[in-house]
Amino acid sequence: EAQVTQNPRYLITVTGKKLTVTCSQNMNHEYMSWYRQDPGLGLRQIYYSMNVEVTDKGDVPEGYKVSRKEKRNFPLILESPSPNQTSLYFCASSSRTGLGSPLHFGNGTRLTVT
Amino acid sequence: LAKTTQPISMDSYEGQEVNITCSHNNIATNDYITWYQQFPSQGPRFIIQGYKTKVTNEVASLFIPADRKSSTLSLPRVSLSDTAVYYCLVGRNTGKLIFGQGTTLQVKP
Numbered sequence: 001e002a003q004v005t006q007n008p009r010y011l012i013t014v015t016g017k018k019l020t021v022t023c024s025q026n027m028n029h030e031y032m033s034w035y036r037q038d039p040g041l042g043l044r045q046i047y048y049s050m051n052v053e054v055t056d057k058g059d060v061p062e063g064y065k066v067s068r069k070e071k072r073n074f075p076l077i078l079e080s081p082s083p084n085q086t087s088l089y090f091c092a093s094s095s096r097t098g099l100g101s102p103l104h105f106g107n108g109t110r111l112t113v114t
Numbered sequence: 115l116a117k118t119t120q121p122i123s124m125d126s127y128e129g130q131e132v133n134i135t136c137s138h139n140n141i142a143t144n145d146y147i148t149w150y151q152q153f154p155s156q157g158p159r160f161i162i163q164g165y166k167t168k169v170t171n172e173v174a175s176l177f178i179p180a181d182r183k184s185s186t187l188s189l190p191r192v193s194l195s196d197t198a199v200y201y202c203l204v205g206r207n208t209g210k211l212i213f214g215q216g217t218t219l220q221v222k223p
Contacts, residue, residue, distance in 0.1 A: 004157075031208045043158070043201065043213035050209065058210060090157050094207045100146035100165075103207050105157030 002027045006091050006106035013081055014114055021076045021109045023091030029104070030096040032074035033058065034066065036087040037108075043090065049074055050096065081113045116141045116204035118214040125220050132189045134217050136202030139183050147178060147185045150201045152216070158201060162187065189219075197221045 004025045013019055025032065033048035035058075045058030049068040063085055065077040074093075078085060089109045095101040119137040126132045138147070146165055150158035162169060164176040164185070175188040189196055199216040 033211065035213070040215065042215040045211050045213075048210065056210070059212065088155075092157070096208050100148065100163060100206050101208075102148055102160035102163060103150070103158070103203075105150075105159065107157050108155065110155075 002104065004091055004093055004104050004106040006089075006109050008109060009107065010110050012112045012114065015082055016080050019078050019081060019111075021078075021089060021091075021111070023074045023076065023106060024072050025074075025093040025104065026072065027093060027095070027104065028071065029093035030071070032068065032091065032093045033103075034064070034074070034076050035090045035092065036060065036085075037090065038087050046076070046089075081111075083113050085111065086113050087111060116145055117212060118202045118204055120200075120202055120214050120217045122215060123218045123220070125222065126192055127222050128193055129191050132192050132196070132219060132221075134187045134189075134200055134202075134219070135184055136187070136204075136214075137184045138202070138204045141182050141204050144206065145204050146206060147176065147182075148203045148205075148207060149174070149176065149187045150203065152199045152201065161200075192219075192221045194221050194223065 030051045034046040035043045047066040049055045091106045092103040094103045148163040149161045152158040162174045162176045169176045177186045201216040
């Protein structure tokens with residue numbers, strides 16, 4: 001089954017403790033991206049990757065890092081999480097070869113930073 | 115990047131047709147218009163996509179006027195299970211993307 005898998009689904013951590021949220025897709029998609037969703041603010045893009053070893057900032061990249069060493073994986077790294085990064089996070093992928101190919105989203109990771 | 119504007123919320127009743135309009139005045143020539151549906155605690159999922167005129171699939175229709183500066187998602191005969199947030203996205207679903215706040219549709223019995 002074609003899917004985007006995020007782990008973990010829920011994460012509670014403390015301020016300053018480094019964490020990684022994993023994202024993996026099995027559709028051989030070139031494009032992957034991360035979003036955060038907060039009440040009243042919709043989906044905001046954090047980082048995106050057009051292909052392996054190519055990453056770029058979205059609208060809200062501060063406090064986050066990403067890497068794209070393999071095509072299927074696109075982890076989101078919070079080096080020193082803060083309470084304002086408490087949010088619902090989504091990873092998504094799409095094919096760049098298909099004209100306007102739709103995004104496929106994971107089921108989300110709910111992060112709480114205390 | 116094309117910015118989109120949608121109503122924040124809409125109410126409807128079961129069995130009615132719902133039309134949600136999205137404004138995108140600065141749409142680029144090669145941009146597509148894609149609509150996504152999101153249920154609570156789930157990731158958005160693709161509903162329909164179009165470039166111009168009208169597109170119809172098994173769940174919705176998408177109407178795009180000739181100037182492409184707006185689009186309307188039409189959901190025929192909604193049910194309670196259509197209660198969700200609907201996002202309009204303009205672009206090619208790649209690169210830097212800007213989602214609006216989305217439209218929260220509440221379907222009542």
